Amino acid sequence: MASWNSFPLEITYEVLGWAAFLSWSISFYPQVMLNFRRKSVVGLNFDFVVLNLTKHSSYLIYNACLYFSSAIQNQYYEKYGYEQMIPVAANDVAFSIHAVFLTAITLFQIVIYERGTQTVSKITIGIVSAVWFFAAVCVFIALPNQSWLWLISIFNSIQVFMTVIKYIPQAFMNFARKSTDGFSIGNILLDLSGGVASYGQMVVQSIDQDSWVNFYGNIGKTLLSLVSIFFDIIFICQHYILYPHKKAQVSSKLTEEGKEPLVKSSESDHPQSENV
Incomplete structure:
Protein backbone atom coordinates (compact mmCIF):
# COMPACT_ATOMS: atom_id res chain seq x y z
CA MET A 1 0.00 0.00 0.00
CA ALA A 2 1.16 3.49 -0.76
CA SER A 3 1.93 5.97 1.99
CA TRP A 4 2.52 9.69 2.14
CA ASN A 5 5.99 10.93 1.23
CA SER A 6 5.57 14.39 2.73
CA PHE A 7 3.99 15.05 6.12
CA PRO A 8 3.15 18.72 5.28
CA LEU A 9 1.38 17.59 2.10
CA GLU A 10 -0.52 14.95 4.05
CA ILE A 11 -1.71 17.62 6.50
CA THR A 12 -2.63 19.92 3.62
CA TYR A 13 -4.58 17.08 2.02
CA GLU A 14 -6.58 16.50 5.22
CA VAL A 15 -7.21 20.23 5.73
CA LEU A 16 -8.45 20.69 2.17
CA GLY A 17 -10.57 17.56 2.41
CA TRP A 18 -12.37 18.64 5.54
CA ALA A 19 -12.65 22.20 4.22
CA ALA A 20 -14.48 20.76 1.21
CA PHE A 21 -16.62 18.67 3.53
CA LEU A 22 -17.59 21.67 5.64
CA SER A 23 -18.27 23.94 2.65
CA TRP A 24 -20.33 21.37 0.79
CA SER A 25 -22.17 20.24 3.91
CA ILE A 26 -23.04 23.74 5.11
CA SER A 27 -24.10 24.64 1.56
CA PHE A 28 -27.32 22.67 2.02
CA TYR A 29 -28.51 24.73 4.97
CA PRO A 30 -29.12 28.16 3.34
CA GLN A 31 -31.73 26.63 1.02
CA VAL A 32 -33.35 24.63 3.82
CA MET A 33 -33.48 27.72 6.03
CA LEU A 34 -34.81 29.88 3.18
CA ASN A 35 -37.60 27.37 2.54
CA PHE A 36 -38.42 27.23 6.24
CA ARG A 37 -38.48 31.02 6.62
CA ARG A 38 -40.69 31.54 3.57
CA LYS A 39 -42.80 28.42 4.20
CA SER A 40 -42.58 28.14 0.43
CA VAL A 41 -40.43 26.36 -2.15
CA VAL A 42 -41.54 28.53 -5.08
CA GLY A 43 -38.41 29.41 -7.07
CA LEU A 44 -36.59 26.19 -6.17
CA ASN A 45 -36.67 23.81 -9.10
CA PHE A 46 -38.04 20.40 -8.04
CA ASP A 47 -36.21 18.57 -10.82
CA PHE A 48 -32.94 19.90 -9.39
CA VAL A 49 -33.73 18.40 -5.96
CA VAL A 50 -34.88 15.00 -7.26
CA LEU A 51 -31.87 14.65 -9.56
CA ASN A 52 -29.63 15.78 -6.71
CA LEU A 53 -30.95 13.04 -4.42
CA THR A 54 -30.17 10.38 -7.02
CA LYS A 55 -26.74 11.90 -7.58
CA HIS A 56 -25.78 11.94 -3.90
CA SER A 57 -27.21 8.47 -3.26
CA SER A 58 -25.05 7.06 -6.07
CA TYR A 59 -22.01 8.94 -4.79
CA LEU A 60 -22.59 7.58 -1.26
CA ILE A 61 -22.66 4.01 -2.58
CA TYR A 62 -19.39 4.56 -4.43
CA ASN A 63 -17.56 6.31 -1.58
CA ALA A 64 -18.73 3.99 1.21
CA CYS A 65 -17.96 0.81 -0.74
CA LEU A 66 -14.49 1.88 -1.84
CA TYR A 67 -13.60 3.25 1.60
CA PHE A 68 -14.83 0.36 3.74
CA SER A 69 -14.59 -2.75 1.53
CA SER A 70 -11.18 -4.46 1.52
CA ALA A 71 -12.30 -6.65 -1.41
CA ILE A 72 -13.02 -3.59 -3.57
CA GLN A 73 -9.78 -1.95 -2.45
CA ASN A 74 -7.84 -5.04 -3.55
CA GLN A 75 -9.50 -4.88 -6.96
CA TYR A 76 -8.54 -1.20 -7.16
CA TYR A 77 -4.87 -2.01 -6.36
CA GLU A 78 -4.86 -4.82 -8.93
CA LYS A 79 -6.10 -2.41 -11.59
CA TYR A 80 -4.07 0.70 -10.77
CA GLY A 81 -1.10 -0.69 -8.82
CA TYR A 82 -0.36 -1.31 -5.14
CA GLU A 83 1.81 1.81 -5.00
CA GLN A 84 -1.31 3.96 -5.46
CA MET A 85 -3.50 5.35 -2.69
CA ILE A 86 -7.24 4.81 -2.41
CA PRO A 87 -8.74 8.05 -3.81
CA VAL A 88 -11.61 8.20 -1.30
CA ALA A 89 -11.07 9.84 2.09
CA ALA A 90 -13.15 9.78 5.28
CA ASN A 91 -14.45 13.28 4.52
CA ASP A 92 -15.85 12.00 1.19
CA VAL A 93 -17.93 9.37 2.99
CA ALA A 94 -19.04 11.83 5.68
CA PHE A 95 -20.09 14.36 3.05
CA SER A 96 -22.08 11.81 1.08
CA ILE A 97 -24.06 10.68 4.12
CA HIS A 98 -24.80 14.26 5.10
CA ALA A 99 -25.73 15.23 1.51
CA VAL A 100 -28.29 12.44 1.16
CA PHE A 101 -29.86 13.38 4.50
CA LEU A 102 -30.14 17.12 3.77
CA THR A 103 -31.38 16.59 0.22
CA ALA A 104 -34.08 14.29 1.59
CA ILE A 105 -35.09 17.06 4.02
CA THR A 106 -35.34 19.53 1.15
CA LEU A 107 -37.51 17.06 -0.74
CA PHE A 108 -39.74 16.77 2.33
CA GLN A 109 -40.06 20.55 2.41
CA ILE A 110 -41.29 20.43 -1.17
CA VAL A 111 -44.06 18.12 -0.02
CA ILE A 112 -45.23 20.20 2.96
CA TYR A 113 -44.63 23.82 1.89
CA GLU A 114 -46.37 26.04 -0.64
CA ARG A 115 -45.24 25.14 -4.13
CA GLY A 116 -47.76 26.82 -6.40
CA THR A 117 -48.22 24.83 -9.59
CA GLN A 118 -44.63 23.59 -9.68
CA THR A 119 -44.21 19.83 -10.11
CA VAL A 120 -41.48 17.31 -10.87
CA SER A 121 -41.33 16.96 -14.64
CA LYS A 122 -42.09 13.69 -16.38
CA ILE A 123 -38.65 13.87 -18.00
CA THR A 124 -36.96 13.86 -14.59
CA ILE A 125 -39.14 11.01 -13.35
CA GLY A 126 -38.23 9.06 -16.47
CA ILE A 127 -34.50 9.76 -16.09
CA VAL A 128 -34.42 8.76 -12.42
CA SER A 129 -36.42 5.58 -13.07
CA ALA A 130 -34.17 4.59 -15.96
CA VAL A 131 -31.01 5.26 -13.94
CA TRP A 132 -32.04 3.06 -11.02
CA PHE A 133 -33.27 0.31 -13.34
CA PHE A 134 -29.90 0.41 -15.11
CA ALA A 135 -28.10 0.23 -11.74
CA ALA A 136 -30.18 -2.80 -10.71
CA VAL A 137 -29.28 -4.58 -13.96
CA CYS A 138 -25.59 -3.86 -13.36
CA VAL A 139 -25.82 -5.43 -9.89
CA PHE A 140 -26.99 -8.71 -11.40
CA ILE A 141 -24.27 -8.53 -14.07
CA ALA A 142 -21.56 -8.02 -11.43
CA LEU A 143 -22.69 -10.86 -9.14
CA PRO A 144 -21.31 -13.91 -11.02
CA ASN A 145 -17.73 -12.64 -11.30
CA GLN A 146 -17.89 -10.39 -8.20
CA SER A 147 -16.85 -7.42 -10.29
CA TRP A 148 -17.35 -5.00 -7.42
CA LEU A 149 -14.94 -2.31 -8.58
CA TRP A 150 -16.68 -2.25 -11.95
CA LEU A 151 -20.06 -2.06 -10.22
CA ILE A 152 -19.20 0.89 -7.99
CA SER A 153 -17.59 2.60 -10.98
CA ILE A 154 -21.08 2.44 -12.54
CA PHE A 155 -22.50 4.27 -9.54
CA ASN A 156 -19.65 6.75 -9.83
CA SER A 157 -20.54 7.29 -13.50
CA ILE A 158 -24.18 7.76 -12.52
CA GLN A 159 -23.29 10.50 -10.06
CA VAL A 160 -21.17 12.22 -12.72
CA PHE A 161 -24.06 12.06 -15.19
CA MET A 162 -26.51 13.39 -12.59
CA THR A 163 -24.07 16.16 -11.62
CA VAL A 164 -23.91 17.31 -15.24
CA ILE A 165 -27.68 17.46 -15.74
CA LYS A 166 -29.00 18.35 -12.27
CA TYR A 167 -28.09 22.06 -12.48
CA ILE A 168 -29.68 22.60 -15.90
CA PRO A 169 -33.36 22.83 -14.75
CA GLN A 170 -32.53 25.43 -12.08
CA ALA A 171 -30.33 27.47 -14.40
CA PHE A 172 -33.03 27.46 -17.08
CA MET A 173 -35.72 28.34 -14.52
CA ASN A 174 -33.68 31.33 -13.33
CA PHE A 175 -33.27 32.41 -16.96
CA ALA A 176 -36.98 32.03 -17.73
CA ARG A 177 -38.04 33.98 -14.63
CA LYS A 178 -35.19 36.50 -15.00
CA SER A 179 -34.74 36.07 -11.26
CA THR A 180 -32.95 33.94 -8.68
CA ASP A 181 -35.52 34.60 -5.97
CA ILE A 219 -12.85 10.41 -12.42
CA GLY A 220 -16.14 10.98 -10.63
CA LYS A 221 -14.57 13.15 -7.96
CA THR A 222 -12.61 15.06 -10.59
CA LEU A 223 -15.66 15.81 -12.73
CA LEU A 224 -17.76 16.52 -9.63
CA SER A 225 -15.45 19.38 -8.71
CA LEU A 226 -15.09 20.79 -12.23
CA VAL A 227 -18.78 20.58 -13.18
CA SER A 228 -19.87 22.04 -9.85
CA ILE A 229 -17.47 24.96 -10.26
CA PHE A 230 -18.70 25.58 -13.82
CA PHE A 231 -22.38 25.77 -12.88
CA ASP A 232 -21.68 27.69 -9.67
CA ILE A 233 -20.09 30.41 -11.79
CA ILE A 234 -23.20 30.46 -13.98
CA PHE A 235 -25.48 30.86 -10.94
CA ILE A 236 -23.27 33.59 -9.49
CA CYS A 237 -23.41 35.48 -12.80
CA GLN A 238 -27.19 35.11 -12.88
CA HIS A 239 -27.57 36.38 -9.32
CA TYR A 240 -25.08 39.24 -9.28
CA ILE A 241 -24.70 40.28 -12.93
CA LEU A 242 -27.65 39.26 -15.12
CA TYR A 243 -30.57 39.82 -12.73
CA PRO A 244 -29.27 42.00 -9.86
CA HIS A 245 -32.16 44.49 -10.04
CA LYS A 246 -34.81 42.03 -11.13
CA LYS A 247 -35.00 39.76 -8.14
CA ALA A 248 -38.61 38.73 -7.88
CA GLN A 249 -40.68 39.00 -4.77
CA VAL A 250 -43.00 36.02 -4.78
CA SER A 251 -46.38 36.34 -3.10
CA SER A 252 -47.15 33.66 -0.56
CA LYS A 253 -50.71 33.45 -1.87
CA LEU A 254 -51.95 31.84 -5.03
CA THR A 255 -54.17 33.65 -7.45
CA GLU A 256 -57.84 32.88 -7.34
CA GLU A 257 -57.42 30.81 -10.49
CA GLY A 258 -54.82 28.64 -8.71
CA LYS A 259 -52.06 29.73 -11.04
CA GLU A 260 -48.45 30.50 -10.19
CA PRO A 261 -47.93 32.90 -7.26
CA LEU A 262 -47.85 36.53 -8.32
CA VAL A 263 -44.37 37.79 -9.14
CA LYS A 264 -43.63 41.45 -8.86
CA SER A 265 -40.38 42.98 -9.97
CA SER A 266 -38.34 45.05 -7.57
CA GLU A 267 -39.27 48.11 -9.57
CA SER A 268 -42.82 47.85 -8.25
CA ASP A 269 -41.72 47.60 -4.63
CA HIS A 270 -41.99 51.37 -4.19
CA PRO A 271 -45.56 52.30 -3.25
CA GLN A 272 -47.34 54.67 -5.58
CA SER A 273 -50.07 57.05 -4.69
CA GLU A 274 -53.59 55.83 -5.35
CA ASN A 275 -56.57 57.86 -6.50
CA VAL A 276 -59.22 58.11 -3.82
Whole structure:
Protein backbone atom coordinates (compact mmCIF):
# COMPACT_ATOMS: atom_id res chain seq x y z
CA MET A 1 0.00 0.00 0.00
CA ALA A 2 1.16 3.49 -0.76
CA SER A 3 1.93 5.97 1.99
CA TRP A 4 2.52 9.69 2.14
CA ASN A 5 5.99 10.93 1.23
CA SER A 6 5.57 14.39 2.73
CA PHE A 7 3.99 15.05 6.12
CA PRO A 8 3.15 18.72 5.28
CA LEU A 9 1.38 17.59 2.10
CA GLU A 10 -0.52 14.95 4.05
CA ILE A 11 -1.71 17.62 6.50
CA THR A 12 -2.63 19.92 3.62
CA TYR A 13 -4.58 17.08 2.02
CA GLU A 14 -6.58 16.50 5.22
CA VAL A 15 -7.21 20.23 5.73
CA LEU A 16 -8.45 20.69 2.17
CA GLY A 17 -10.57 17.56 2.41
CA TRP A 18 -12.37 18.64 5.54
CA ALA A 19 -12.65 22.20 4.22
CA ALA A 20 -14.48 20.76 1.21
CA PHE A 21 -16.62 18.67 3.53
CA LEU A 22 -17.59 21.67 5.64
CA SER A 23 -18.27 23.94 2.65
CA TRP A 24 -20.33 21.37 0.79
CA SER A 25 -22.17 20.24 3.91
CA ILE A 26 -23.04 23.74 5.11
CA SER A 27 -24.10 24.64 1.56
CA PHE A 28 -27.32 22.67 2.02
CA TYR A 29 -28.51 24.73 4.97
CA PRO A 30 -29.12 28.16 3.34
CA GLN A 31 -31.73 26.63 1.02
CA VAL A 32 -33.35 24.63 3.82
CA MET A 33 -33.48 27.72 6.03
CA LEU A 34 -34.81 29.88 3.18
CA ASN A 35 -37.60 27.37 2.54
CA PHE A 36 -38.42 27.23 6.24
CA ARG A 37 -38.48 31.02 6.62
CA ARG A 38 -40.69 31.54 3.57
CA LYS A 39 -42.80 28.42 4.20
CA SER A 40 -42.58 28.14 0.43
CA VAL A 41 -40.43 26.36 -2.15
CA VAL A 42 -41.54 28.53 -5.08
CA GLY A 43 -38.41 29.41 -7.07
CA LEU A 44 -36.59 26.19 -6.17
CA ASN A 45 -36.67 23.81 -9.10
CA PHE A 46 -38.04 20.40 -8.04
CA ASP A 47 -36.21 18.57 -10.82
CA PHE A 48 -32.94 19.90 -9.39
CA VAL A 49 -33.73 18.40 -5.96
CA VAL A 50 -34.88 15.00 -7.26
CA LEU A 51 -31.87 14.65 -9.56
CA ASN A 52 -29.63 15.78 -6.71
CA LEU A 53 -30.95 13.04 -4.42
CA THR A 54 -30.17 10.38 -7.02
CA LYS A 55 -26.74 11.90 -7.58
CA HIS A 56 -25.78 11.94 -3.90
CA SER A 57 -27.21 8.47 -3.26
CA SER A 58 -25.05 7.06 -6.07
CA TYR A 59 -22.01 8.94 -4.79
CA LEU A 60 -22.59 7.58 -1.26
CA ILE A 61 -22.66 4.01 -2.58
CA TYR A 62 -19.39 4.56 -4.43
CA ASN A 63 -17.56 6.31 -1.58
CA ALA A 64 -18.73 3.99 1.21
CA CYS A 65 -17.96 0.81 -0.74
CA LEU A 66 -14.49 1.88 -1.84
CA TYR A 67 -13.60 3.25 1.60
CA PHE A 68 -14.83 0.36 3.74
CA SER A 69 -14.59 -2.75 1.53
CA SER A 70 -11.18 -4.46 1.52
CA ALA A 71 -12.30 -6.65 -1.41
CA ILE A 72 -13.02 -3.59 -3.57
CA GLN A 73 -9.78 -1.95 -2.45
CA ASN A 74 -7.84 -5.04 -3.55
CA GLN A 75 -9.50 -4.88 -6.96
CA TYR A 76 -8.54 -1.20 -7.16
CA TYR A 77 -4.87 -2.01 -6.36
CA GLU A 78 -4.86 -4.82 -8.93
CA LYS A 79 -6.10 -2.41 -11.59
CA TYR A 80 -4.07 0.70 -10.77
CA GLY A 81 -1.10 -0.69 -8.82
CA TYR A 82 -0.36 -1.31 -5.14
CA GLU A 83 1.81 1.81 -5.00
CA GLN A 84 -1.31 3.96 -5.46
CA MET A 85 -3.50 5.35 -2.69
CA ILE A 86 -7.24 4.81 -2.41
CA PRO A 87 -8.74 8.05 -3.81
CA VAL A 88 -11.61 8.20 -1.30
CA ALA A 89 -11.07 9.84 2.09
CA ALA A 90 -13.15 9.78 5.28
CA ASN A 91 -14.45 13.28 4.52
CA ASP A 92 -15.85 12.00 1.19
CA VAL A 93 -17.93 9.37 2.99
CA ALA A 94 -19.04 11.83 5.68
CA PHE A 95 -20.09 14.36 3.05
CA SER A 96 -22.08 11.81 1.08
CA ILE A 97 -24.06 10.68 4.12
CA HIS A 98 -24.80 14.26 5.10
CA ALA A 99 -25.73 15.23 1.51
CA VAL A 100 -28.29 12.44 1.16
CA PHE A 101 -29.86 13.38 4.50
CA LEU A 102 -30.14 17.12 3.77
CA THR A 103 -31.38 16.59 0.22
CA ALA A 104 -34.08 14.29 1.59
CA ILE A 105 -35.09 17.06 4.02
CA THR A 106 -35.34 19.53 1.15
CA LEU A 107 -37.51 17.06 -0.74
CA PHE A 108 -39.74 16.77 2.33
CA GLN A 109 -40.06 20.55 2.41
CA ILE A 110 -41.29 20.43 -1.17
CA VAL A 111 -44.06 18.12 -0.02
CA ILE A 112 -45.23 20.20 2.96
CA TYR A 113 -44.63 23.82 1.89
CA GLU A 114 -46.37 26.04 -0.64
CA ARG A 115 -45.24 25.14 -4.13
CA GLY A 116 -47.76 26.82 -6.40
CA THR A 117 -48.22 24.83 -9.59
CA GLN A 118 -44.63 23.59 -9.68
CA THR A 119 -44.21 19.83 -10.11
CA VAL A 120 -41.48 17.31 -10.87
CA SER A 121 -41.33 16.96 -14.64
CA LYS A 122 -42.09 13.69 -16.38
CA ILE A 123 -38.65 13.87 -18.00
CA THR A 124 -36.96 13.86 -14.59
CA ILE A 125 -39.14 11.01 -13.35
CA GLY A 126 -38.23 9.06 -16.47
CA ILE A 127 -34.50 9.76 -16.09
CA VAL A 128 -34.42 8.76 -12.42
CA SER A 129 -36.42 5.58 -13.07
CA ALA A 130 -34.17 4.59 -15.96
CA VAL A 131 -31.01 5.26 -13.94
CA TRP A 132 -32.04 3.06 -11.02
CA PHE A 133 -33.27 0.31 -13.34
CA PHE A 134 -29.90 0.41 -15.11
CA ALA A 135 -28.10 0.23 -11.74
CA ALA A 136 -30.18 -2.80 -10.71
CA VAL A 137 -29.28 -4.58 -13.96
CA CYS A 138 -25.59 -3.86 -13.36
CA VAL A 139 -25.82 -5.43 -9.89
CA PHE A 140 -26.99 -8.71 -11.40
CA ILE A 141 -24.27 -8.53 -14.07
CA ALA A 142 -21.56 -8.02 -11.43
CA LEU A 143 -22.69 -10.86 -9.14
CA PRO A 144 -21.31 -13.91 -11.02
CA ASN A 145 -17.73 -12.64 -11.30
CA GLN A 146 -17.89 -10.39 -8.20
CA SER A 147 -16.85 -7.42 -10.29
CA TRP A 148 -17.35 -5.00 -7.42
CA LEU A 149 -14.94 -2.31 -8.58
CA TRP A 150 -16.68 -2.25 -11.95
CA LEU A 151 -20.06 -2.06 -10.22
CA ILE A 152 -19.20 0.89 -7.99
CA SER A 153 -17.59 2.60 -10.98
CA ILE A 154 -21.08 2.44 -12.54
CA PHE A 155 -22.50 4.27 -9.54
CA ASN A 156 -19.65 6.75 -9.83
CA SER A 157 -20.54 7.29 -13.50
CA ILE A 158 -24.18 7.76 -12.52
CA GLN A 159 -23.29 10.50 -10.06
CA VAL A 160 -21.17 12.22 -12.72
CA PHE A 161 -24.06 12.06 -15.19
CA MET A 162 -26.51 13.39 -12.59
CA THR A 163 -24.07 16.16 -11.62
CA VAL A 164 -23.91 17.31 -15.24
CA ILE A 165 -27.68 17.46 -15.74
CA LYS A 166 -29.00 18.35 -12.27
CA TYR A 167 -28.09 22.06 -12.48
CA ILE A 168 -29.68 22.60 -15.90
CA PRO A 169 -33.36 22.83 -14.75
CA GLN A 170 -32.53 25.43 -12.08
CA ALA A 171 -30.33 27.47 -14.40
CA PHE A 172 -33.03 27.46 -17.08
CA MET A 173 -35.72 28.34 -14.52
CA ASN A 174 -33.68 31.33 -13.33
CA PHE A 175 -33.27 32.41 -16.96
CA ALA A 176 -36.98 32.03 -17.73
CA ARG A 177 -38.04 33.98 -14.63
CA LYS A 178 -35.19 36.50 -15.00
CA SER A 179 -34.74 36.07 -11.26
CA THR A 180 -32.95 33.94 -8.68
CA ASP A 181 -35.52 34.60 -5.97
CA GLY A 182 -36.29 31.46 -3.98
CA PHE A 183 -32.92 29.91 -4.86
CA SER A 184 -30.25 30.51 -2.21
CA ILE A 185 -27.02 32.09 -3.48
CA GLY A 186 -25.38 31.12 -0.18
CA ASN A 187 -25.73 27.51 -1.28
CA ILE A 188 -23.83 28.30 -4.48
CA LEU A 189 -21.00 30.26 -2.86
CA LEU A 190 -20.34 27.44 -0.39
CA ASP A 191 -20.62 24.84 -3.14
CA LEU A 192 -17.99 26.73 -5.14
CA SER A 193 -15.65 26.81 -2.14
CA GLY A 194 -16.11 23.07 -1.66
CA GLY A 195 -15.40 22.34 -5.31
CA VAL A 196 -12.17 24.33 -5.28
CA ALA A 197 -11.02 22.68 -2.02
CA SER A 198 -11.84 19.18 -3.33
CA TYR A 199 -9.92 19.75 -6.54
CA GLY A 200 -7.00 21.15 -4.56
CA GLN A 201 -7.03 18.05 -2.37
CA MET A 202 -6.57 15.82 -5.39
CA VAL A 203 -3.76 17.99 -6.72
CA VAL A 204 -1.91 17.74 -3.38
CA GLN A 205 -2.18 13.94 -3.40
CA SER A 206 -0.91 13.77 -6.97
CA ILE A 207 2.08 15.99 -6.16
CA ASP A 208 3.00 13.84 -3.15
CA GLN A 209 2.71 10.57 -5.07
CA ASP A 210 4.24 12.01 -8.25
CA SER A 211 1.32 10.42 -10.10
CA TRP A 212 -1.95 11.63 -11.57
CA VAL A 213 -3.67 8.25 -11.29
CA ASN A 214 -6.02 9.51 -8.59
CA PHE A 215 -7.55 11.89 -11.16
CA TYR A 216 -8.57 9.22 -13.66
CA GLY A 217 -8.78 6.48 -10.99
CA ASN A 218 -11.55 8.55 -9.40
CA ILE A 219 -12.85 10.41 -12.42
CA GLY A 220 -16.14 10.98 -10.63
CA LYS A 221 -14.57 13.15 -7.96
CA THR A 222 -12.61 15.06 -10.59
CA LEU A 223 -15.66 15.81 -12.73
CA LEU A 224 -17.76 16.52 -9.63
CA SER A 225 -15.45 19.38 -8.71
CA LEU A 226 -15.09 20.79 -12.23
CA VAL A 227 -18.78 20.58 -13.18
CA SER A 228 -19.87 22.04 -9.85
CA ILE A 229 -17.47 24.96 -10.26
CA PHE A 230 -18.70 25.58 -13.82
CA PHE A 231 -22.38 25.77 -12.88
CA ASP A 232 -21.68 27.69 -9.67
CA ILE A 233 -20.09 30.41 -11.79
CA ILE A 234 -23.20 30.46 -13.98
CA PHE A 235 -25.48 30.86 -10.94
CA ILE A 236 -23.27 33.59 -9.49
CA CYS A 237 -23.41 35.48 -12.80
CA GLN A 238 -27.19 35.11 -12.88
CA HIS A 239 -27.57 36.38 -9.32
CA TYR A 240 -25.08 39.24 -9.28
CA ILE A 241 -24.70 40.28 -12.93
CA LEU A 242 -27.65 39.26 -15.12
CA TYR A 243 -30.57 39.82 -12.73
CA PRO A 244 -29.27 42.00 -9.86
CA HIS A 245 -32.16 44.49 -10.04
CA LYS A 246 -34.81 42.03 -11.13
CA LYS A 247 -35.00 39.76 -8.14
CA ALA A 248 -38.61 38.73 -7.88
CA GLN A 249 -40.68 39.00 -4.77
CA VAL A 250 -43.00 36.02 -4.78
CA SER A 251 -46.38 36.34 -3.10
CA SER A 252 -47.15 33.66 -0.56
CA LYS A 253 -50.71 33.45 -1.87
CA LEU A 254 -51.95 31.84 -5.03
CA THR A 255 -54.17 33.65 -7.45
CA GLU A 256 -57.84 32.88 -7.34
CA GLU A 257 -57.42 30.81 -10.49
CA GLY A 258 -54.82 28.64 -8.71
CA LYS A 259 -52.06 29.73 -11.04
CA GLU A 260 -48.45 30.50 -10.19
CA PRO A 261 -47.93 32.90 -7.26
CA LEU A 262 -47.85 36.53 -8.32
CA VAL A 263 -44.37 37.79 -9.14
CA LYS A 264 -43.63 41.45 -8.86
CA SER A 265 -40.38 42.98 -9.97
CA SER A 266 -38.34 45.05 -7.57
CA GLU A 267 -39.27 48.11 -9.57
CA SER A 268 -42.82 47.85 -8.25
CA ASP A 269 -41.72 47.60 -4.63
CA HIS A 270 -41.99 51.37 -4.19
CA PRO A 271 -45.56 52.30 -3.25
CA GLN A 272 -47.34 54.67 -5.58
CA SER A 273 -50.07 57.05 -4.69
CA GLU A 274 -53.59 55.83 -5.35
CA ASN A 275 -56.57 57.86 -6.50
CA VAL A 276 -59.22 58.11 -3.82
